[in-house]
Amino acid sequence: xxxxxxxxxxxxxxxxxxxxxxxxxxxxxxxxxxxxxxxxxxxxxxxxxxxxxxxxxxxxxxxxxxxxxxxxxxxxxxxxxxxxxxxxxxxxxxxxxxxxxxxxxxxxxxxxxxxxxxxxxxxxxxxxxxxxxxxxxxxxxxxxxxxxxxxxxxxxxxxxxxxxxxxxxxxxxxxxxxx
Numbered sequence: 001x002x003x004x005x006x007x008x009x010x011x012x013x014x015x016x017x018x019x020x021x022x023x024x025x026x027x028x029x030x031x032x033x034x035x036x037x038x039x040x041x042x043x044x045x046x047x048x049x050x051x052x053x054x055x056x057x058x059x060x061x062x063x064x065x066x067x068x069x070x071x072x073x074x075x076x077x078x079x080x081x082x083x084x085x086x087x088x089x090x091x092x093x094x095x096x097x098x099x100x101x102x103x104x105x106x107x108x109x110x111x112x113x114x115x116x117x118x119x120x121x122x123x124x125x126x127x128x129x130x131x132x133x134x135x136x137x138x139x140x141x142x143x144x145x146x147x148x149x150x151x152x153x154x155x156x157x158x159x160x161x162x163x164x165x166x167x168x169x170x171x172x173x174x175x176x177x178x179x
Contacts, residue, residue: 036142040135044103044111047078047085054078054085059177068169077174083107087170102167109136112163134160 047054057077061069071091078086087102103111115131135142141160 033143036137037135037145040110040137040142043105047103050080051078051086054080057174059174064173075170075173077170079174082178084171084174087167087174089170100163100166102163102170104167104171107171108139109164109167111135112160112167114159114163132159134163136160136164 055078057079059075059077061072061074072089073092074090076088076090077084078088083104085104087104089100091098098114098116101111101113101115102109112134113131114134130147132147133145135144141164144160
């Protein structure tokens with residue numbers, strides 16, 4: 001069951017299955033959400049510690065489908081051999097400064113972060129103090145942490161589903177570019 005963040009702020013008790021970690025999240029992947037988030041953050045942080053030693057490959061979006069071309073100017077891939085560990089999308093400078101980052105473990109998406117001013121921020125690892133964070137485990141959404149102060153106004157679960165689909169598409173685009 002997913003509980004809107006506004007209800008939590010109103011002081012209502014958190015129902016079983018609801019994340020107690022803040023934001024509007026739910027325990028959809030099963031298990032202890034706090035432990036899953038801690039594990040995912042540890043994996044993300046380990047990738048960030050290695051980011052300078054990873055090969056960075058940048059692909060322009062000119063040859064990609066229209067929605068991607070309109071939204072992003074380039075996509076950076078951080079790879080270890082042929083394994084994509086991190087993907088960061090960059091907007092067209094005159095349109096937006098929003099970025100999206102994706103982290104992978106064993107070929108599966110484990111973490112996504114949307115930062116409204118990410119293009120203006122210096123690259124850094126660790127916790128993302130603004131924006132929205134999405135956690136995934138074993139191919140399933142775990143929870144969301146919304147640090148943006150912006151209420152979600154879309155259909156429930158649409159952001160995490162869209163991010164997961166886009167992340168997998170970006171990895172596939174990278175794989176095709178290597179052939």
